[in-house]
Structures are given as C-alpha cells and as structure tokens.
Amino acid sequence: MKTTGLSAKVFNYLLRPGALLLLLLFLAGYILFPMFKTFETSVTVDGGFSLVHYTKLITSAQYRQPLFNSILLGIYSVLVCGGVGISLAFLLHYFEFPCRSLVDKVLLLPMVMPGVVIVLSFVQLYGESGMITKAIQLFLHLNAAPFKLSGLPGILLIHAYTQYVYFYITVSLAIKHIDYSAVESARNLGASKTRVFFTIILPFLKPAMLAAAAMTFISGAGSFTAPSIIGGGYKVLTTQILLAKTNNYMDIAAMEVTVLTMVSLLFFVVFRFYETRSTFASAVRGSWFQPVAIRSTSVKMLLMSSAVLLIFTILLPILAIVLVSFVPSSIWMTHYFPSGWTLDNYTAVFSSYRKIQPFINSSLMSLAAAVLGLLVALPSSFIIVKSRLKIRWMVEAMVMLPWAVPPSAIAINMINAFSLPSVFSFNQILLGTTMLLPLAYCIKSLPIMVKTVNVSLQNLNPIYLDASKSLGATGLQTFRRIIVPVIFPGIIAGFLLVCIRSLGEYTVSVFLYTVSNKPMSIAMVNGVFEYNMGLAMAYGTILLILSFAISLLITKGLSISIR
Numbered sequence: 385m386k387t388t389g390l391s392a393k394v395f396n397y398l399l400r401p402g403a404l405l406l407l408l409l410f411l412a413g414y415i416l417f418p419m420f421k422t423f424e425t426s427v428t429v430d431g432g433f434s435l436v437h438y439t440k441l442i443t444s445a446q447y448r449q450p451l452f453n454s455i456l457l458g459i460y461s462v463l464v465c466g467g468v469g470i471s472l473a474f475l476l477h478y479f480e481f482p483c484r485s486l487v488d489k490v491l492l493l494p495m496v497m498p499g500v501v502i503v504l505s506f507v508q509l510y511g512e513s514g515m516i517t518k519a520i521q522l523f524l525h526l527n528a529a530p531f532k533l534s535g536l537p538g539i540l541l542i543h544a545y546t547q548y549v550y551f552y553i554t555v556s557l558a559i560k561h562i563d564y565s566a567v568e569s570a571r572n573l574g575a576s577k578t579r580v581f582f583t584i585i586l587p588f589l590k591p592a593m594l595a596a597a598a599m600t601f602i603s604g605a606g607s608f609t610a611p612s613i614i615g616g617g618y619k620v621l622t623t624q625i626l627l628a629k630t631n632n633y634m635d636i637a638a639m640e641v642t643v644l645t646m647v648s649l650l651f652f653v654v655f656r657f658y659e660t661r662s663t664f665a666s667a668v669r670g671s672w673f674q675p676v677a678i679r680s681t682s683v684k685m686l687l688m689s690s691a692v693l694l695i696f697t698i699l700l701p702i703l704a705i706v707l708v709s710f711v712p713s714s715i716w717m718t719h720y721f722p723s724g725w726t727l728d729n730y731t732a733v734f735s736s737y738r739k740i741q742p743f744i745n746s747s748l749m750s751l752a753a754a755v756l757g758l759l760v761a762l763p764s765s766f767i768i769v770k771s772r773l774k775i776r777w778m779v780e781a782m783v784m785l786p787w788a789v790p791p792s793a794i795a796i797n798m799i800n801a802f803s804l805p806s807v808f809s810f811n812q813i814l815l816g817t818t819m820l821l822p823l824a825y826c827i828k829s830l831p832i833m834v835k836t837v838n839v840s841l842q843n844l845n846p847i848y849l850d851a852s853k854s855l856g857a858t859g860l861q862t863f864r865r866i867i868v869p870v871i872f873p874g875i876i877a878g879f880l881l882v883c884i885r886s887l888g889e890y891t892v893s894v895f896l897y898t899v900s901n902k903p904m905s906i907a908m909v910n911g912v913f914e915y916n917m918g919l920a921m922a923y924g925t926i927l928l929i930l931s932f933a934i935s936l937l938i939t940k941g942l943s944i945s946i947r
Contacts, residue, residue, distance in 0.1 A: 407763050408775075411782040413808035414827055418797030419645070419789075425638035425800050437639035447624075451643060454605045454621040457536070458651070461543045461604025462597045468544050469551025469596065475690070477559045480675045482688045488556075490695050493702070495549045496935040498888020499609045500905045501924045504912060505701035506533060506542055507614060508708055508921075515704070518720040534616040542610045545701070547603055550596040558592035591660075598655035602648045606790025608891040613909070622792040622891070629796065629895065641796040645789055652788040705928060709921035716917050729922040739919070742907035743926060749901065750886035753825035754879045757833040760826075761878065765837040787831040795895035798824050818901040821893065825886040832885070836878030840871040877938045884934045888927045 427433055441447045472491060476484050494502065509516045510533045517529050524530070533541065562585060570580045608622040615623060621644045628637035678684055709729055711722045733739050761783070767773055768780045786794060802814035814820045857865070890905040897906055904923050911920030 403763060404767075407760065407767075407779070409808075410760060411764075411779065414801075414823065415782050415785055415830075417806075417808055418794075418801035421800040422638045422793075422797045423642050425635055426642045429635065437635055438643075441639065441643060447640070450619045450621045450624045450640075451647075453536075453619060454644065455647060457539065457543075457607065457611075457620060458601040458605030460536070460540055461547060461607075462600045464540050464544045465547045465600050465604075466551050466593065466597065469548035470555050470593065472548065472694075473552050473555035473559060475687070477556045478676060479687075480677050481691070482684065483691050487691050487694055490698050491552060492549065493698055494546050495553075496884055496931045497546075497702070498890070498905065498924075498927050498931060499546060500888060500890040500908055501705060501927055502546055502701055503542055503609050503613050504908060504920065504924060505704045506538075506545070507912075508917070509701065509704050510538075510541070511614075513720060515721055534614050535618045538614045538616075539607065539610045539618065542614075543604055543607065547600050550599045550603075551593065554592040554596040555589055558589045562588045594655050594658050598652050601651050601655070602788060602790065605648060605651075606644065606792060608790075608792050608894075612894075622790065625792050625796060626894065629799070634800065637796055638800060641793045645793045648790055648793075649788050702928060705921050705924045708917060709925045711918055711921075713916045713918040717915070726918075729918040732919055733922050733926070739907075742902050742904045742923065745901045746887050746903040746905070746927075747930075749822040749825060749903065750883045752822040753829060753886045754833075754882040756823070756826045757830055757882050758837075758875065758879055760830060761833040761837045762875070764834055765841050768834070769838050769841040783834045784831045786827050791828055791889075791891035792895065794824055794828050795892045798827075798896060816898060818898060821896045821898075821901055821903075822886075824892045824896055825889060826882075828889070828892055829882040829885050833878045833882050836874055836881065837871075840874030840878075880934045880938045884931050884938075887930055887934075 426437055427435060429436055441451065475481055476488055476491070481487065506514075508514055510531070511517060512529045512532055512534075514533070517531065517533075520526075520530050521528070532538065566584050567580055570584055575583070605620075606622060607620070608626070611618065611620045611623050612626070621640050625637050625640045625644070628634070628640065678687070707722065710725050710727070712724055712726050712728065715723055733743070764779055764783050767776055768783075773779075789797075798820055799815055802809050802820060805811045805813055814823075888905050889903070890909070893903050893905050897903060904927055908920045908923045908927075911917065911923065
C-alpha cells in the first residue's frame with residue numbers, strides 16, 4: 385500500500401532501522417527465545433543431548449495418558465461447543481428470534497467473565513454440595529447427590545459454557561453475510577431446503593466453523609483452570625506440567641510443554657489449511673441474508689421460552705457469585721443454602737491492605753501488560769497492514785504465535801528463559817521478580833491487541849489524508865482530526881480487552897506469581913481452599929464488576945469507531 389504525506393512520515397518513523405530492530409529483538413527475545421529454551425531443557429540431560437524424556441512419553445502410560453486425555457478434551461470441546469454455539473447462532477440469526485438483541489448480548493457475557501470465576505461459581509451451584517445439586521437431591525428425596533461436577537463431564541460442562549462463544553460469534557457473522565440472492569436463486573431453480581443448506585449455506589459457514597474449531601481445540605487441550613479445580617482423576621498435560629514444575633522436574637515439564645505446544649500448533653495449522661481451502665464465494669451478488677420468518681404461534685412461544693431459559697442459564701453463575709459474596713463464610717460449614725447476609729466480606733477486602741493487595745496487583749499488572757502490548761502492537765500492525773517490507777510475514781507470524789500456544793506453555797517458556805541471566809533480561813534473573821508475570825500477560829494477549837490495531841489501521845484510508853492535505857490542513861490538524869479519530873477507538877478497545885483478559889488470568893498466574901504480586905485469581909482460589917468462600921466470592925464480584933465496566937468501555941469505543 386502506497387503512503388503519502390503525513391502517513392508516510394509516521395510510517396517512516398515507526399519503520400526506522402533502529403525501531404524495526406528493537407521490535408524484532410522483542411518478538412524474538414520474548415516469544416521465540418523462551419520456546420527455544422524450553423525445547424533445549426527438554427532434550428538436555430546431565431549437560432548433554434538426550435531424548436530420554438520423549439522416550440518416556442512413548443513407553444510410559446504415566447506420561448502418555450495425560451497427553452491422550454488433553455487431545456481428547458480438545459476434540460470433545462470442539463464437538464460440544466460447536467453443537468451449542470452453532471445451534472445458538474442459527475436460532476438467533478438464521479430465524480426471526482424474539483428479543484434477539486437482548487439474548488445476543490447475554491450470550492456474549494461468558495467472553496468477558498474471568499475463567500476462574502466461572503469455575504468457582506459452577507462448583508458453588510453444581511458441585512457435590514452445590515446449591516442446585518442439593519436442591520434437586522432434597523426435592524427428589526435422594527440419598528446421594530444426583531450428579532457430580534468432576535472429571536471429564538464436569539470439565540466439558542464448563543467448557544460448553546465458556547467456549548461456545550467462539551462458534552457463536554464466528555458463525556453468527558458468517559450467517560449475516562450469506563448472499564440471500566444465491567439462496568433465492570437456488571430455490572427458484574427447484575432446489576429443496578436440504579439441498580440449499582448443504583450446497584450454499586454450509587459452504588458459506590464452513591470457514592467460520594473451522595476457524596472457531598481451531599480456537600476451541602487449543603483452548604480445550606490447553607485448559608488448566610477447570611481440570612485443576614474439578615478434574616479429579618482426569619489428568620491432562622497442563623495439570624501434570626504444574627505438578628512437574630512444583631516438584632522441580634523442569635526437564636519433564638519442558639518436555640510436556642513442548643509436546644502440548646506441538647500438538648496445538650499441528651491442529652491449528654490443519655484447521656487453518658482446511659479453512660483457507662473452504663473459502664466460498666457466491667457467483668451471485670445481491671442482498672445480505674434475511675432471517676427466516678416463523679409463522680407458527682406455538683414455535684414462537686417455544687422460542688420465547690428458550691430465550692428466557694438461555695438468559696437465566698447464562699446469568700445464574702453470575703448471580704451465584706454475587707449472592708455468595710454477601711453470605712458469611714461460616715454459614716457454608718453447616719448449611720447448603722444462604723441463611724444470613726453480611727457486608728463483612730467486602731469490609732475485609734477494603735479494610736485490610738493484605739486483602740486488597742491482590743486487587744491492586746491485578747490492576748497494575750493488567751495495565752502494564754496492556755501498555756507494553758500496545759507499544760509492541762502498534763509498530764507491528766503498521767508493518768503488517770501498511771508496509772511492503774519483506775519481513776512482514778515474519779512479524780505477523782511471531783506476534784500471532786502465542787495464539788496457538790497454551791497459557792501454561794507460555795508460563796513454562798518464561799521460567800526456562802529467564803531463570804538465568806541473558807541479553808533479553810539485561811543480564812538479570814527475572815524469575816521470582818514482579819515483572820515476569822505482567823510480561824507473560826502481555827505475550828499471551830499480544831495477538832488480540834495486534835488484531836484489534838490491524839482493524840483500526842485498515843480503516844485509515846490514505847485518501848482521507850491526501851484530501852485533508854489538499855484542503856490546506858496542517859500535519860498536526862490532519863493527525864488530530866483524521867488519524868486519531870480513525871485509529872484511536874480501535875486501539876483503546878484492544879487496550880481494554882487486554883486489561884480485561886489479564887485481570888482474572890489464572891493459568892499463567894499460578895505458574896509465575898510471587899508473594900509480592902499475588903493476583904485476584906490466586907486470592908480467590910486460596911479463599912476457597914481456606915474455606916473462606918465469602919471472601920473468595922467478594923473478589924469474584926469485584927472482578928466481574930471490573931470486567932463488565934471495561935466491556936462497556938470497549939463497546940462504546942467500537943461504536944464510536946464505527947460512526
């Protein structure tokens with residue numbers, strides 16, 4: 385893309401040899417170098433090269449079974465989340481669904497809820513002593529709990545709640561962009577509804593479904609929060625990695641991380657390959673797809689009932705967190721249901737520096753991760769979107785690589801890379817310092833920041849800049865009135881999105897946090913295991929309020945960007 389005027393000056397500044405070298409050093413030093421150090425650790429035994437750990441993976445069921453379980457969990461997550469997400473996308477966007485706008489917003493809530501909050505709320509609702517479980521047991525006069533939220537079924541239930549959003553968002557967008565003229569043409573030529581679905585609608589949706597499947601598999605196979613809290617005997621690689629790290633078997637942990645990363649990358653590449661080959665373009669161009677009207681009154685009533693049930697199902701875990709936060713922790717020692725209310729849990733959080741410190745730590749670290757991510761994403765996006773540099777593909781590959789790497793792998797990579805002095809740590813040991821955790825947050829969320837900034841820069845049309853210059857505007861006026869309004873809303877949305885993902889991050893935190901920078905996610909889990917449920921849920925409620933507030937800011941920023 386050719387650039388002129390002020391835009392060229394901006395690009396030239398960002399793409400100076402020194403700035404470009406600094407960017408490449410950062411990407412290589414904090415993304416590639418940690419991965420290399422982990423691989424090096426996995427093949428080093430007594431100072432020499434050895435594949436003994438990989439041999440154990442092949443020959444020993446102790447190591448092989450968690451790998452098999454992780455792959456199986458990823459596949460099952462794709463199937464379960466795909467079924468839920470695709471069904472909801474069709475219900476809300478293929479048909480005329482009542483209260484579509486409200487239900488659509490509610491269905492997106494799990495995307496902004498911290499994972500650890502969701503898991504703990506499910507335990508409080510559906511665990512063996514959970515409120516819903518005990519209510520059913522008492523109502524049916526059962527001698528034991530009717531179900532247990534543990535093992536593979538429990539993990540999949542939580543994944544279905546948290547990860548269906550990948551399929552729901554991508555398939556919903558794909559449905560909205562189906563060429564309705566192609567559907568009408570096929571029907572006019574005598575094609576049945578079934579044939580139209582498989583020959584026109586499904587090919588339109590297939591790339592979106594494959595893209596969602598790739599993200600869901602990586603999230604499922606690399607899941608840590610749910611398996612570590614309710615997994616029970618269902619061992620996966622992520623929990624085994626933490627076990628090996630805790631016992632100081634870093635070579636074993638490095639091997640398991642390398643294998644998990646390779647599996648995730650392999651599935652990611654396979655899904656991407658089929659996604660690119662499945663791109664479908666209609667030969668007929670006309671109007672966008674119009675939702676199918678439902679004339680049956682009984683079906684409309686059924687859909688209305690489904691809408692109410694969906695809203696209740698999504699909101700119930702949120703309501704449980706807030707409810708329990710106002711209940712004294714001692715109540716849960718003797719009762720299954722709330723029998724008293726108090727503000728003591730919130731008073732304890734805000735009256736003690738030791739208890740409020742996790743909130744301060746999470747806020748500062750999420751801001752640091754977002755600031756650093758923006759400093760890296762802005763020049764990276766300029767190179768990817770607005771330049772013709774030959775290394776553009778290399779920059780894009782490096783900034784997007786963390787998307788295909790599970791969070792537990794990112795954490796172990798950081799440990800292996802910065803447990804010894806190196807040029808990338810300024811000859812210091814970063815392991816055990818407060819700065820390593822926000823750095824890991826930044827690397828984990830970097831692809832999201834880059835994607836968001838990319839969209840902003842794609843909207844920066846050079847024609848606007850040339851028109852401003854031809855009308856006599858100065859460089860400062862063009863920057864203030866053209867460039868900033870176009871790119872700023874998207875940039876701030878990406879900044880806030882990184883904040884919201886870092887605030888409640890648990891997987892990376894459990895590997896890298898120290899006593900001095902313990903985040904809220906760790907404080908929540910500690911509260912649960914210390915039987916201080918009310919305090920844990922108070923932390924959870926604070927996290928939810930922050931997450932929802934930031935999500936509203938993101939929505940506002942995006943709406944301004946669209947206008």
